[in-house]
Amino acid sequence: MKKVTKAIIPAAGLGTRFLPETKAVPKEMLPIIDTPTIQYIVEEAKQSGITDLAIVIGAGKGAIEDHFSSNYMLEQNLKEKNKLDMLESVQKTNDMNIYFIRQAYPKGLGDAVLTAKTFIGRDPFVVMLGDDLMKDEVPLTQQLINSYEKSGASTLAVMRVPHEETSKYGVIDPVDKVNDEVYDVRQFVEKPSPEEAPSDLAIIGRYLFNADILDVLETTKPGKGNEVQLTDAIDTLNKTQRVFAHEFKGERFDTGNKLSWLETNIEFGLKRADISADLKDYLIDLGKKLDK
Ligand code: UTP
Numbered sequence: 001m002k003k004v005t006k007a008i009i010p011a012a013g014l015g016t017r018f019l020p021e022t023k024a025v026p027k028e029m030l031p032i033i034d035t036p037t038i039q040y041i042v043e044e045a046k047q048s049g050i051t052d053l054a055i056v057i058g059a060g061k062g063a064i065e066d067h068f069s070s071n072y073m074l075e076q077n078l079k080e081k082n083k084l085d086m087l088e089s090v091q092k093t094n095d096m097n098i099y100f101i102r103q104a105y106p107k108g109l110g111d112a113v114l115t116a117k118t119f120i121g122r123d124p125f126v127v128m129l130g131d132d133l134m135k136d137e138v139p140l141t142q143q144l145i146n147s148y149e150k151s152g153a154s155t156l157a158v159m160r161v162p163h164e165e166t167s168k169y170g171v172i173d174p175v176d177k178v179n180d181e182v183y184d185v186r187q188f189v190e191k192p193s194p195e196e197a198p199s200d201l202a203i204i205g206r207y208l209f210n211a212d213i214l215d216v217l218e219t220t221k222p223g224k225g226n227e228v229q230l231t232d233a234i235d236t237l238n239k240t241q242r243v244f245a246h247e248f249k250g251e252r253f254d255t256g257n258k259l260s261w262l263e264t265n266i267e268f269g270l271k272r273a274d275i276s277a278d279l280k281d282y283l284i285d286l287g288k289k290l291d292k
Contacts, residue, residue, distance in 0.1 A: 007050045010112035011130035012058035012103040028130035048141035108227025114217040132205025136250025144208040157206040158245040166197035170231035173198035183245045190231040
């Protein structure tokens with residue numbers, strides 16, 4: 001079986017839920033404390049053994065290219081000033097092969113994945129959404145790779161969500177449990193209402209596919225929202241081969257909406273040695289004020 005070493009990060013969406021900020025700044029570059037969201041995702045890829053990464057971008061996304069290009073002047077300056085921690089923080093993923101691919105129009109996640117067809121060839125690959133952070137002892141991408149190495153089947157990450165929230169996600173209709181964490185899936189449904197939802201297991205921002213998904217995407221018509229939906233293509237793929245769902249039990253931070261982005265900053269801040277004590281004092285004081 002071919003080792004999984006390639007990943008795609010679709011980052012060409014318009015980020016309308018974050019306007020006006022995202023008029024000029026890609027939402028994938030919004031910081032969590034001092035680090036762009038997409039940097040955490042690239043680090044998850046690296047920790048999971050991914051060596052070749054394609055980031056799908058479009059108009060106004062140049063800041064992502066700049067962020068992942070090494071900045072010689074800055075690095076020299078930090079070296080001369082002996083700011084070695086900072087130097088390390090800007091060099092962390094310099095050793096990865098990062099490619100940029102253009103999606104002509106933001107026609108949906110499925111279309112964004114299809115733009116990387118030449119990059120993927122016939123290799124298995126991971127799709128990592130550019131605004132979805134996952135935390136667990138074993139990185140979720142590594143968990144998917146481990147699952148895939150056992151089954152050889154395309155495998156998506158799912159997570160239990162409150163039933164009333166199913167309409168925000170693609171949701172699976174599970175048949176059987178293959179093991180403690182993996183489900184065989186009957187059907188994938190894009191954004192079902194709670195009444196129609198076949199389960200509470202929602203597709204989250206990590207997917208591992210074999211290259212057949214690209215053939216399916218080529219003939220997938222625009223679906224909900226007139227966008228080429230990845231979930232529709234997955235459902236079609238599932239008709240001719242097994243597709244599994246791997247249940248993620250760690251923590252997920254959706255940084256693509258305002259409230260959740262704020263919460264993510266607070267939670268990450270509480271774990272950062274340089275600011276956690278002051279942030280905690282501030283939150284306790286704020287809590288007292290709000291209680292009055
Ligand atoms: P989202 O639907 O969360 O992103 O897609 P969006 O469309 O940018 O955001 P809103 O809904 O308008 O606020 C998940 C990921 O897929 C990428 C996005 O950049 C995001 O990281 N994406 C989405 C693409 O690359 N191309 C697309 O056509 C759509």
